[in-house]
Amino acid sequence: NVFRNQKKYKYANFPPGPKALPLIGNLHLINTMNPQKSFMEIAKTYGTVFSIQLGTQKLVVLCGYDTVKDALINYAEEFSGRPVTAMGARTTQGYGILGANGENWKVMRRFTLSTLRDYGMGKKSIENKITEECECLMQRFRSHGGKPFDNQFIMNAAAANIIMSILLDHRFDYDDPTILKLMRLVNENIKSVGSIMVRLYNSFPSVIGWLPGKHNKIFENHKEMQSFVRDTFTRKEKELDINNQRNLIDTFLAKQQEGKPESELYYHNKNLGVLVSNLFAAGMETTSSTLRWGLLLMMKYPEIQKKVQCEIENIIGSAQPQVEHRKQMPYTDAVIHEIQRFGDIVPGSLPHATTKDITFRGYFLPKGTTVIPLLHSALKDNAYFEKPEEFYPEHFLDSDGKFKKNEAFIPFSLGKRSCAGENLAKMELFLFFTSLLQNFIFQAPPGAELVLNPAPGFTNAPLPHEICAMPRK
Numbered sequence: 001n002v003f004r005n006q007k008k009y010k011y012a013n014f015p016p017g018p019k020a021l022p023l024i025g026n027l028h029l030i031n032t033m034n035p036q037k038s039f040m041e042i043a044k045t046y047g048t049v050f051s052i053q054l055g056t057q058k059l060v061v062l063c064g065y066d067t068v069k070d071a072l073i074n075y076a077e078e079f080s081g082r083p084v085t086a087m088g089a090r091t092t093q094g095y096g097i098l099g100a101n102g103e104n105w106k107v108m109r110r111f112t113l114s115t116l117r118d119y120g121m122g123k124k125s126i127e128n129k130i131t132e133e134c135e136c137l138m139q140r141f142r143s144h145g146g147k148p149f150d151n152q153f154i155m156n157a158a159a160a161n162i163i164m165s166i167l168l169d170h171r172f173d174y175d176d177p178t179i180l181k182l183m184r185l186v187n188e189n190i191k192s193v194g195s196i197m198v199r200l201y202n203s204f205p206s207v208i209g210w211l212p213g214k215h216n217k218i219f220e221n222h223k224e225m226q227s228f229v230r231d232t233f234t235r236k237e238k239e240l241d242i243n244n245q246r247n248l249i250d251t252f253l254a255k256q257q258e259g260k261p262e263s264e265l266y267y268h269n270k271n272l273g274v275l276v277s278n279l280f281a282a283g284m285e286t287t288s289s290t291l292r293w294g295l296l297l298m299m300k301y302p303e304i305q306k307k308v309q310c311e312i313e314n315i316i317g318s319a320q321p322q323v324e325h326r327k328q329m330p331y332t333d334a335v336i337h338e339i340q341r342f343g344d345i346v347p348g349s350l351p352h353a354t355t356k357d358i359t360f361r362g363y364f365l366p367k368g369t370t371v372i373p374l375l376h377s378a379l380k381d382n383a384y385f386e387k388p389e390e391f392y393p394e395h396f397l398d399s400d401g402k403f404k405k406n407e408a409f410i411p412f413s414l415g416k417r418s419c420a421g422e423n424l425a426k427m428e429l430f431l432f433f434t435s436l437l438q439n440f441i442f443q444a445p446p447g448a449e450l451v452l453n454p455a456p457g458f459t460n461a462p463l464p465h466e467i468c469a470m471p472r473k
């Protein structure tokens, strides 16, 4: 039996892992509130490259900075795929950038990086847009007059507006129904990506495909999102002036109209629609949650907040914060790095897949194996960070108070699939964070207890909480 022999051969040297139960596999070993913790536990028994089975699907988990780096840097091409899932096949699989593979992914990634560079990174213009957004955000903060408020919605809206400005060259008022609708769609999807129902559905589409649950909601949301995006860019198409491209959608439509073979193969509306939703999904909640961790941590550690504010006073004074200031501000830079390390926003990265059969650290991984690079295990790696479980900006400072790099700082992942918005995100984090601290003192509401555990989900957002923003001047 050729098939059986092949299967046996393929899995003979597969990474080890706990024994799987019928149907559920190892699901009973995974704490759905905190899967990272379960993974770290399993690694203690089975090593830094181990396998687990969710339902009927086998995954390989990479644990610890050295292992993650070895895979994503030394075998960059081999680990650069995305898994093809049953759910994805019915939604966005293959299009856009996040879930794409092969040539389509390469073209979309190249397009995204170069367009973000042209409209966003490096250029002064995006810095001005972020600064403008900061002003609007601070006005909202001021309107609370120092009284407690929940900042989740408003921070999401500010982050959404930055992406919006790159995509559409337009900012929406925080009460505009368009942005409210978009945020609802993106948030609901991100929440449900982590849900156990979705994971099960990936394993047995035919068995539970008819059950009402979050996966049906995802399909509905996805359709709503696509029709929303289509309406928006059809309008843009009418206004397009090839000689005056003002945003990412313009540039995409211009490529579409070039009439080259590439135009038809890759620059079609399906790719545009999925790419646009991907950029929202990837860039909104990540940036906003990081900033919310930042403010929460400043309330928790007022003495650290004070040191940041001192540095702001010394270097920026009452001028407008600019990216240029960062290199003169080692303490603030260290604090922002530590916020990202401690916040650990995307603990399991996005799932990767092997693009060919490979042998990694003595184990055989057939082409198409789903691989989870556990960024959490690098950001909390005690071989690289002195106090991994604490908020300790000194992780990024040398004894002279200068900024000190740490190679295990990989919140944006590594290698060919690493975050395409890294530079944009860093610019946003610095400008929003310093502007807010320049203008407000952040305090816990009277009597409130500040909890630093993350809310359960695919990303690590802070638990719901309120903040008080006391104007400094």
Ligand code: HEM
Pocket: 097, 098, 099, 109, 112, 163, 278, 279, 280, 282, 283, 284, 286, 287, 290, 345, 346, 349, 350, 351, 352, 373, 411, 412, 413, 414, 416, 417, 418, 419, 420, 421, 422, 424, 425
């Ligand atoms: C603090 C903010 C952010 C963090 C922590 C973050 C983190 C990540 C991580 C961990 C990945 C997965 C990498 C992998 O598969 O190994 C990713 C992918 C990605 N991110 Fe970000 N991200 C942030 C902000 C942004 C922003 C602002 C954008 C742009 C709008 C963006 C666009 C993307 C894209 C397009 C991908 C997919 C890359 C690909 O599949 O080739 N991200 N990000």
